[in-house]
Amino acid sequence: MDITEADGRLLDAAEALFYEHGIQAVGMDRIRAASGVSLKRLYQRFPSKDVLVEAYLRRRDGRWRGALAEYVATRPSAVERPLAVFDWLEEWFGEPDFRGCAFINAYGELGTASPAVSEAVRDHKAEVLRYLHGLVRDAGAAEPGPVAEQLAVLADGAITAAAIGGTPAPARSARKAASTVLEAAGVAQRQPAGCPAPGGHTVG
Amino acid sequence: MDITEADGRLLDAAEALFYEHGIQAVGMDRIRAASGVSLKRLYQRFPSKDVLVEAYLRRRDGRWRGALAEYVATRPSAVERPLAVFDWLEEWFGEPDFRGCAFINAYGELGTASPAVSEAVRDHKAEVLRYLHGLVRDAGAAEPGPVAEQLAVLADGAITAAAIGGTPAPARSARKAASTVLEAAGVAQRQPAGCPAPGGHTVG
DNA sequence: AATGGGCGAGAACGATCGTTCTCTCGTTTC
DNA sequence: GAAACGAGAGAACGATCGTTCTCGCCCATT
Structure with missing residues (x-):
């Protein structure tokens, strides 16, 4: 998985979860699970929530x-x-x-x-x-x-x-x-x- | 402080804090501090957040x-x-x-x-x-x-x-x-x- | 005066949060 | 073929959350 695909998957997961449940109700680990991108990569691309x-x-x-x-x-x-x-x-x-x-x-x-x-x-x-x-x-x-x-x-x-x-x-x-x-x-x-x-x- | 005054103080504090900062951003302990009502009484009157x-x-x-x-x-x-x-x-x-x-x-x-x-x-x-x-x-x-x-x-x-x-x-x-x-x-x-x-x- | 019960202060508990660290493994490079 | 690197899985950390528990004190009743 290259970087642009990881970005897309992360933002897709973030958008679906944040929009449905609200932002504070969704933890970073849930975005990792939904996107299939490791937590390490997540924080490489987006250094904070x-x-x-x-x-x-x-x-x-x-x-x-x-x-x-x-x-x-x-x-x-x-x-x-x-x-x-x-x-x-x-x-x-x-x-x-x-x-x-x-x-x-x-x-x-x-x-x-x-x-x-x-x-x-x-x-x-x-x-x-x-x-x-x-x-x-x-x-x-x-x-x-x-x-x-x-x-x-x-x-x-x-x-x-x-x-x-x-x-x-x-x-x-x-x-x-x-x-x-x-x-x-x-x-x-x-x-x-x-x-x-x-x-x-x-x-x- | 009787019960009706405690209720009023709790709801006043909750309203001010929830409205200003959002609900999830305000903890129960902050409402206790702002209202001056003890945590025990708070949970007596409102059994959950x-x-x-x-x-x-x-x-x-x-x-x-x-x-x-x-x-x-x-x-x-x-x-x-x-x-x-x-x-x-x-x-x-x-x-x-x-x-x-x-x-x-x-x-x-x-x-x-x-x-x-x-x-x-x-x-x-x-x-x-x-x-x-x-x-x-x-x-x-x-x-x-x-x-x-x-x-x-x-x-x-x-x-x-x-x-x-x-x-x-x-x-x-x-x-x-x-x-x-x-x-x-x-x-x-x-x-x-x-x-x-x-x-x-x-x-x- | 003795006693018992309710209350306030705050510690404690388990869960979860955002964030970082460790360990392992597959790949690449000299 | 060995060594260095990068990435994934997930444990770990410190903070904070909602909620409960402990303890000491004050006041009321006998």
């Missing part, structure tokens, strides 16, 4: 945003893409191992104790907001910034409500609210392109 | 919803009350010891391991939703159920975004989105009572 936790969060961030962007990009029209985010969330909520937002969970557990974790979580949320901002801007919203922030709040809320309630339903509530917000921001949704919404409040 | 954690969550639930309801009830008109929830959230976010939703944090940490914690968290969210439903209904929304669910998602999202970002700003984003959602549901907001919103979409 904190380092492993941060690597887990940063790799998950990339994968998560990549999967979201890949799904959203299949929508042919830019005006549909902001709402597609919530369709993707609904699919994610329905997966059997869904257990909420890994970053929110990590922050609640270690945000006070570990600055590295706090920073990784903040970076993730900032990247998601940036991504939403691009989607909202390309959809033609009058003021993309505030709208993107509202969509980010809706997405975070949907994730936590779905995790706690154990149902994907909050994705639909969030989608409906997002639709209302986008419509109020002048983003047409059912009509073909080039047809501005009637009575759009051009605030400002 | 799990019992103490559940008692902490349930008492915090009552206090939290009580403070919210007290604040909202000061608004004279029913149509203002749903949005007042987000004003209260903004004040809460600005408190120096704010660290997100105690229930979401506890769920992320112990939701897998402790059914008692999961149930307490679910009960809290269900009660909040019930409360929002009453506010939205009394404000005159056409379909209070879906609107209340959207407001609940917005509140949850605002709490997590504020915790991670370290700023109260998400309360304003959530409030703006809530305002848009309420307006679309036929709840007039600026006008005095008895003046139905023009062009309200009476869906259904």
Whole structure:
């Protein structure tokens, strides 16, 4: 087993176990058992649990945003893409191992104790907001910034409500609210392109 | 020190420490030191840490919803009350010891391991939703159920975004989105009572 | 005044944690 | 072929956890 494969197996095991059981509930020895990588190698590659936790969060961030962007990009029209985010969330909520937002969970557990974790979580949320901002801007919203922030709040809320309630339903509530917000921001949704919404409040 | 005072001191210490540092990061001995109650008495009143954690969550639930309801009830008109929830959230976010939703944090940490914690968290969210439903209904929304669910998602999202970002700003984003959602549901907001919103979409 | 029971202080216990060390074995290199 | 190296398995270490036990003291009852 070469180093890149060992890294992959370690991060795969860490991600599965940390996400399912929480970080403090999973010991290093359990990651060794699940990955099949010896404890010595584990500490060669990740010199402390904190380092492993941060690597887990940063790799998950990339994968998560990549999967979201890949799904959203299949929508042919830019005006549909902001709402597609919530369709993707609904699919994610329905997966059997869904257990909420890994970053929110990590922050609640270690945000006070570990600055590295706090920073990784903040970076993730900032990247998601940036991504939403691009989607909202390309959809033609009058003021993309505030709208993107509202969509980010809706997405975070949907994730936590779905995790706690154990149902994907909050994705639909969030989608409906997002639709209302986008419509109020002048983003047409059912009509073909080039047809501005009637009575759009051009605030400002 | 009689039993009721010991209980109060224990729950006060548990709440402060669990909320600030997370549950697994706080040992029973630290709660003993902070409360001034002996370990023997602690285990007489709360026979295990799990019992103490559940008692902490349930008492915090009552206090939290009580403070919210007290604040909202000061608004004279029913149509203002749903949005007042987000004003209260903004004040809460600005408190120096704010660290997100105690229930979401506890769920992320112990939701897998402790059914008692999961149930307490679910009960809290269900009660909040019930409360929002009453506010939205009394404000005159056409379909209070879906609107209340959207407001609940917005509140949850605002709490997590504020915790991670370290700023109260998400309360304003959530409030703006809530305002848009309420307006679309036929709840007039600026006008005095008895003046139905023009062009309200009476869906259904 | 004698005594007994409950309480506080803190030691003790077994388990588990993150991390390091030891021992052994297979491989490589001169 | 011998010696040096690297890696795996797992014991070991010190710390900390949740929980229980011991001991000495204070107070109440007779």
